[in-house]
Amino acid sequence: MGEVILLLADVVNFFHELIWGISRGLGLNFTDKQLHFWVIGILGIIGLIFIDIIFHMLAKWSITSISFLFTFAMVLVFVFAVEIQQRITGAGNMEFADAAYSVLGFLAFCVVYLMVKGVTKWIRR
Template identity: 80%
Template sequence: MREVILLLAEVVNMFHEIIWEISDRLGLGLTDKELHFWVIGILGVIGLLFVDLIFHAISKWSITAISFLFTFAMVLVFVFAVEIQQRITGAGNMEFADAAYSILGFFAFCAAYLVIKGIFRWTSKS
């Protein structure tokens, strides 16, 4: 878990440093808050463009797939928040395996839901 958080932090830091250097070379003199505005803004819009393309393509097949992806993103955020909270409060160990099992639980329950949904659709058409 620690390694994943460090990797994510390194990616954000890389963008932070690139934009910071561009800002300095252009003489913009951005404050740290302004730099955060630009870094998160740029990363966010890149993410939005990517997600928008993917969701438009998926919407032609299934709205449930979009619901799954959105919920999966929320579950990932929640899982990381729980692991970080455990580290801060000492209520448990911050481990990647805990996060992996959490995600596995989400997949298992989603699979069960989709099987039940499929059975209801199959039986209602008969």
């Protein structure tokens, strides 16, 4: 797990330096804060447009699918926060397998929930 975080940090650092160099080469002379403002702002709005299109398509099919995706994203953030906290405090081992099993637990309970929901809906017909 620590290796994954270090790899992600290296990737982020590579792109940070690349964008920083391009902006300097164009004579923009952004501060680090200004660079973050523009890059995260642009990436965020692209992400919002993409997610908005997908969620509008999913809303026509099922609100539960949107609920699942939102909750899945929250679970991923929480799982990695727990793993990082374990690394910092030494309260446990920071392992990718722990994160994977955490996500599998969520997916297993989702399957049970969706089955109960489906059966309930089928009975009500």
